[in-house]
Amino acid sequence: MMLIDTLAQGLLLGGLYALFAAGLSLVFGIIRLVNLAHGDLIILGAYLILTVTTITGLHPFVAVLLAASLMFGLGWLLQTHLLNRVLGADILPPLLVTFGLSVVIQNGLLSGFTADSRKLAAGAIEAQSVDLAVVTLGVMPLLTFASAVAVIFALNRLFYRTALGRAFRATSDDAVTAELMGIGPQRIFAGATGIALAVATIAALYLGTRANFDPSIGPARLLYAFEAVIIGGLGSLWGTLGGGIVIGMAQALGASVNPERQILSGHVAFVVVLLLRPRGLFPRASD
Amino acid sequence: MTPSRPLGLIAAFAALAVLYALPAIAPRALVQDLFGVLTLLVLALNWNTLAGFAGLVSVGQQAFVGIGAYAMFAAIILMDLNPLVGVLIGGLAAAAFALPMAFFAFRLNGAYFAIGTWVVADIARLGISQWKALGGGTGTSLPKGTAKDMAFVDRIKAALDVSSAAAADALTYWLMLTLAVAMLVAGHVFLRSRMGLGLQAIRDNETAARSVGVDPVRLKALVFLLTAFGTGLCGALAFIQITRVTPDAAFSVIDWTAFVIFITVIGGIGTLPGPIVGAVIFYALQRLLADYGTIYLIVLGCLGIAVMLFARRGLWGVFTGRTGIDLLPLTHRPPKSAAPQPQASRRTA
Structure with a gap:
């Protein structure tokens, strides 16, 4: 009984991690860019939602629409003016630029919003739960998981059913040939990073309504997201959801043994999976 | 050899002499400040070898600093050893940890390696937080007077006519300065050696390097291990001066x-x-x-x-x-017969 409950909570927590990871997975897959600032960008998204709700008085679930559009624009600009310039055979420049970005965002938030913990107030829904006889699940965690599935479904549709998605895949497979067919990789990359940051804002909504956040917690989110992507296998969005669930369940199991071991258990699960299956559980891409 | 080079060397030796004389002529606060800068310099020399020459962009170097620091604390508190022996143990412990870490992180290519090392460092931090004998998550302090009881402190105290705390600062400062010089010299010798040449060949073109018999994995693993040792030594020495360790600070x-x-x-x-x-x-x-x-x-x-x-x-x-x-410079001069004319401009390595 306890075990089923723990696993169910872990499954739903995995939804949150999949949301953290979906944007990262998209950018890995299309641009082959490892964005070390992804976690801090999620936190930036949370502060953006907070600012919108404070100024306009909107509910976070409405404010997220505005915040996600702004984050899309930010991602577009970031890719066009910064990241596109450092892409190339050398892996060092993009890594160091995104690492610099991570430190700048973190400390920018720190001087703008102080180190105090903040939270997004979602109202009565925060405390509601659904009794499923075997287990009782919170409405917010259920909503998080449903959103993760919806986001990944939508991204997959976009990827495999639209002209933009075809351009994404073509650029990912062979940027030079795609360019010969009239696809500008720079614009494609800008669009991909824009979408990734819009998804990161959705992740930020659930992060901020479920728990407290402060400017320093970005890097830990990056690690969870990265673990989910690698466990799932590079280039597979549904794999990323699976990876998120593995991390979520491992953390829930670890926490049920000893609350101090929650994060450690997630990391250990990642190491074990990688040792047994170096290419992840559901690999698609070959790198 | 450009004519400016001997001048540069003379300037470098003069600067080094001033740096060594500093504890005798400068206020203690400056010595402490420079100790911090030298710590970062030693870490940077190690990271530069790793990322700049071996192409291993690690974001997990804090693992070695933390393990070096904690091993040093364990040597002093749990085994009652001399602090300077503790520093050496710190370096060795970091190198020992680098082995399984390399086995794991080397499975991740290029950019993924960066986050992989970060994850391993976080595992080390969380693991050490469970070590109750050294204070768990809240950390622990060195026994009172550990730094003052180090070898040579008495003699430095007498020679410079300062308090024992300042003499301990001077000793750790000299050790860190010596470590920095040693790293720089070792880096230069290593990179000019056959193995260093192989390393730079891998960085410039891995396939071509393999075709002339360079083994990239072995060479990179060796560099990873050696820089872990240097980073661990540096971390242990830094925390002798800080005297207090917590998982969050050490990692x-x-x-x-x-x-x-x-x-x-x-x-x-x-x-x-x-x-x-x-x-x-x-x-x-x-x-x-x-x-x-x-x-x-x-x-x-x-x-x-x-x-x-x-x-x-x-x-x-x-x-x-x-x-x-x-x-x-790291470039090798071309053999005389192959290039009779000395080259006017030199490439940087």
Whole structure:
């Protein structure tokens, strides 16, 4: 009984991690860019939602629409003016630029919003739960998981059913040939990073309504997201959801043994999976 | 050899002499400040070898600092050993940890390696937090007077006529300065050696390097291990001076890796003098912006990004490119028969 409950909570927590990871997975897959600032960008998204709700008085679930559009624009600009310039055979420049970005965002938030913990107030829904006889699940965690599935479904549709998605895949497979067919990789990359940051804002909504956040917690989110992507296998969005669930369940199991071991258990699960299956559980891409 | 090179060497030796004399002539606060800068310099020299020459961009160096520090604390508190032996044990423990870490992280290619090492460092931090004998998550302090009881402190105290605390500071400062010089010399010798040449060949073209018999994995693993040892020594020595250790401080990604990355990148990654230039700039920035809290981290981050955008070889690379002066060059001169005319311009390595 306890075990089923723990696993169910872990499954739903995995939804949150999949949301953290979906944007990262998209950018890995299309641009082959490892964005070390992804976690801090999620936190930036949370502060953006907070600012919108404070100024306009909107509910976070409405404010997220505005915040996600702004984050899309930010991602577009970031890719066009910064990241596109450092892409190339050398892996060092993009890594160091995104690492610099991570430190700048973190400390920018720190001087703008102080180190105090903040939270997004979602109202009565925060405390509601659904009794499923075997287990009782919170409405917010259920909503998080449903959103993760919806986001990944939508991204997959976009990827495999639209002209933009075809351009994404073509650029990912062979940027030079795609360019010969009239696809500008720079614009494609800008669009991909824009979408990734819009998804990161959705992740930020659930992060901020479920728990407290402060400017320093970005890097830990990056690690969870990265673990989910690698466990799932590079280039597979549904794999990323699976990876998120593995991390979520491992953390829930670890926490049920000893609350101090929650994060450690997630990391250990990642190491074990990688040792047994170096290419992840559901690999698609070959790198 | 350019005529400026002997001049440069004389200047370098003069600067080194001043640095060694510092505890005798400068106030204690300056010695402590410079100890911090030298710590970062040693870490930067190690990271530069790793990322700039071996192509291993690690964001997990704080693992070795933390393990070095904790092994040193364990040696002193649990085994009652001499602190200086503790420092050595710190280095060895970090190198021992590097073995399984390499086995795991080397499965991740290129950019993924960066986050992989970060995860392993976080595992080390969380694992050490469970070590109750050394205070668990809240950490522990060195027994009172540990630093003052180190070998040589009495003699330094008598020679310089200072308090024992200042003598202990002087000793740790000299050790860190010596470690920095040793790292620099070792780096130069290593990179000029056959193995160093192989390493740079891998960096420039791995397939071509393999075809002439260079084994990339073995060579990279060796560099990973050696830099882990250097980083562990440095971490242990740094925490003798700090005297208190907590998992969050010992495994801090900002203090032990972010600063180090920015110092190396701004100074000039893949050049030997780069980290020195970067450390000087870092110290100047820190003094200049000390009153503005987090601003100097933002400035550092922006500087690092700007360098990557506009001058990938950093300030030292720009300087060498403009003037042709290259202290500690890594290039080998072509054999006489193959190149009878000495080359007018020299490539930076």
